Amino acid sequence: MHPTISPTLPLASRWRRFACMMYEGVLLFGVIFLAGYLFDTLTQSRNALMLRHMRQVILFVAMGVYFILCWRLRGQTLPMKTWNIRLQDAVGAAISLPRLIARYVLAWALPLMMAFAVMTASRATGYSSTDLFIVFAPFAGFIYTWFDREGLFLHDRLVGTRLVDTPKPART
Known part of the structure; x- marks a missing residue:
């Protein structure tokens, strides 16, 4: 468990959260690669379309384990x-496991809605190049931050x- 933190700490800026998200994407590449490799080895999958839905569930769970374990420990x-x-709650206390799971699952809501909107726009317009806008889906969560007080x-x-x-740690 991570130690109790003061609730008076300032919120991280959007730019720092964005930079952190970019770095997180680099590390997630490794998590997804390892989980996908293990999945393909254990199921003898020869291409990404074999057992596609099971693969998606496994990758979703692997990323969830990574985030929740890190958030829970430190x-x-x-x-x-x-x-x-x-990551802390409003009063600086440790966050329970059910709340961490809820945070992880809810973090997918806005990006998935944006991905669905991109797919709908692509099909409605008939231009498959519209699919390229999918790269913006992970950042959909930032839109809400401009409206939150x-x-x-x-x-x-939603999770508190x-x-x-x-x-910053003191240098010795």
């Missing part, structure tokens, strides 16, 4: 530690968590 992933960002993500608002700046 309140931060490696990119969050690099950018001095910590504290600049929180929607999933953080926040990403705060942590003091």
Whole structure:
């Protein structure tokens, strides 16, 4: 468990959360590669379309295990530690496992809605090049932050968590 943090810590800025998200994407490449490799080895899959839905579930769970384990143990992933960002609740207490799971699942809502909107637009217009806008789907969560009074993500608002700046460790 991560230690109790003061609830008076300032919220992490959007730019720092964005930078952290970019770094997180690099690390997730490794998590997804390893989970996909293990899945393909164990199921003897020869291409990505074999057992496609099962693969998606396995990758969703693998990413969930990565995030929830990191958040549960220290309140931060490696990119969050690099950018001095910590996950905590509104009063600075440790977050329960059910709330961490809810945060992870809810974090997918807006990106999946944007992905669906891109797919719908592509089919409605008949231009398959519209599918390229899918690259913006992961950032859909940031749209809500411009409307939230504290600049929180929607999933953080719903679960009662926040990403705060942590003091930089003292150099010795």
